[in-house]
Amino acid sequence: MSRKRVCLVSPGHVSCNPRLLKEANALHDAGFHVRVVAGNYSAEARLLDESILPQAPWSWTQVTLGAKPTYLMRRLWQELARRVATTGWIPHLSVAIWAHSSMSAKLAKAAAAESADLYIAHCLAALPAAAFAAQKHHAKLGFDAEDFHIGELTDTPANQTEIRVRDRIERTLLLRCQHLTAASPGIATAYAKRYGVNMEPILNVFPLAEAPATTERQQGDRVGSEPSLYWFSQTIGPGRGLESILHAIGQMQTPVRLHLRGILIPGYSEQLMQLAQEVGVGDRLHFLPPAPPDQMARLAACHDIGLSLELIQPRNRAICLTNKIFVYLLAGLPILMSLTPAQQEFAKQLGEVALLVNINDSAAVAVALDSLLSNPAKLQFVRNQARKLGKGIYNWDLEQQHFVKFVEEVLQ
Template sequence: MTTVVARYPRLKKWLRPVWRFVNSRRPKLARKSEFPARVVRGVRSRYLRISTMFLQNAELMRQRLPLLRAASRQGPFSRIGTNASGTEVVMLVVSDLRIDPRVEREARALAEAGYEVTVLCPEPSDGAGESFKIDWGPSVSIKWLNWTAASFVSESPGYVGNQLYAAAVTLKPFAFHAHDLNTAYVALAAANVTGAHLIVDFHEWFSENVHWDSGRKEYLPYPQPWKRQLQKLEARCLREASATVTVCDSIADAMNAELGGKRPLVVRNIPNIHRSPTKKYPPLKEQLSLDQSTFVLLWQGGTGPTRLIEPIIQALEYATKCVLVIRGPSLDLFGEGYRKLAAEIGAEGRLILLPPVPSHDVVAAARGADAGIWTLPALCRNFTFALPNKIFEYLASDLPVLAADYPEARRLVSGNQVGLMFDPYDPKSIARSINKLIEQADLAARLRANIGITLASLDAGREWQRLVEVYKQLPRR
């Protein structure tokens, strides 16, 4: 940014007093009840975003490049893929790379196939990116952008990322690879300008997802005007992108039927079960100093209001021989509520809360439990169509799976006879599944025996090679 400012001395002169004013007024304003510190921080954050966008737009105009909205307009002659050459792939991401294994798996797969992958990603917080020391191999580079470059995701429609576009459009790769719909608009515009190919990977079905309603303090489906905007962009991607990818057949089929265009290729989130962990883990019961006869049910993954863990805890009232272990992030925020719920049913001694382990370690750290459990609330089709990492990870840890009775989970778990299904809102239904595994040793043994057969058919290398084949089939200039 300093380089850009130096080219526009009048702009620099105008911005300096504004910035000084906000900084100088902060201590005074924060002391007044009508100007709390959070308001001042919000003003500074918004000023930083606006001034950064202003500078970057000025730089784009200096280079005679169109701005984001102009570049993304639909027209009769799309330039996507018309000037694609070389081996560079630019991935656009706004998630936390430390906990988004799908981005890593795709980047590594393409790098192993001979592509040079650049990942453009805003830092989760100011200056934090370099401290993560992310290393995905010699052919994958991470380019961190200022944290404000991700601020657009919380503002309707959630995909107009001017700063991300400014960083992307100056590059001339073989393809722009958008991770999720929130970066697809930017990638579409950049591909239109440069003539690169456009790949859109729908990690989620965005228009069928939920968002945080700050007024009601809960997650809700998108209101119809916002949802229509998301659907319009999804339909454009299905029509105009060189290729689209998603995580399961239910989402691919429904998007194709309802939005038209080309059906997305399905690349499931199958982890590399042979990856070495960062350290050695003893079996889970040994980690927790539990007797080997104790039945341990493991929840490993995110926590909070969109996870529907509460009915699992309530099921302990009816599954009295079960110890539930919850291992995941944000337990400093939600753990006390979970403990209180367990205490209300007299199960506080059978609930164990543990901090998360690195994503490379989840399989090794889970071994030694008796079963893994997964659920989500039926708030939207994006949830009920989910086929999450953790089901594959439980299987890789040799754990039978207890899963909410949704289509994709049922297809994998019941279809391969590696676990049992339950009603996600009914603690007694969950308890019945737990008690079956506890009381029917032959059933548990049969499910566990089927895991090896299932894993043999779920080859991670073959799954991610499907993405590589998509790239190989793209035309070159």
């Protein structure tokens, strides 16, 4: 019997979507024929792609923005679609698709170029593309919700057009999906309440092979010998709780350094550095370059405490469990977690490994960090506990079994 074929589709770079990479590798190892269709438009991310794709065991297609004239034409179509959507009336699904993303059409063409038994979309712009390919090849359709996409927007007048656009896409296409997964129980619940669909939670955990080889803390690319707080993301920008943590650091008794890893939004480093100087820690803020997904746990292990500073607005941040949490566990780091509904619930599973705080109360955050960092024995204990949780429960070696079984059931 021939191997089943699965195509994963994403508008972003493969290096910016470790969840897609993990799924592609897991399906390949389980005996599926895997193809990845992903975006290619950022110079920084392209360099990281080049460290991943040549070694990939599955086939892949990269979708660029295209020649300038065709790119500008797609942007014109997008602008026209958005103007129609702004009226409050979306006469056809295609209007919503164009209004949301000018990349969906190119992704659809690339995804449909080869047949598959199942097309799984990652990120909302990929859902119409995967749906088009699945319809063309009479295949099954899937969607992986790493975020609650309507919940990424605050419910303000300025966002109503985009909220209508996203709702039209999801309300139409999610009901066509046979495979639906979500990155947290909270996201799965949010989709169930809004659209009446059932999503299988698949946590954003990481392979044991990516864990540090030793429990001893290495210097890595951290700066200085003082205790280090660590945070990473694809991009470093506002609305991520970083300003709040700087205020807390300014009130701490322990001299700590803050290391941030990712691609900086233009102008944001100057804003953050100015704030750091205002609170008296300008010499202790450090920006680190982005790195391949499979290096994240080892790089995190160089630090002392991981930061998961999600906000309660927009709603998506309140209900997500980001990959940061699971990288920190695999790296053996205690986690300072903001008091969101999702993190508050998950902290019950982590015990003393989690420092659950209201990040808007900078004095309380400072006390919590000082209390742990001033007790080396306690810090080592919670580091060991974090590592046990990462290696024993929250890792992709275990979670991928659940994911692969779900795909196999869909394709029966």
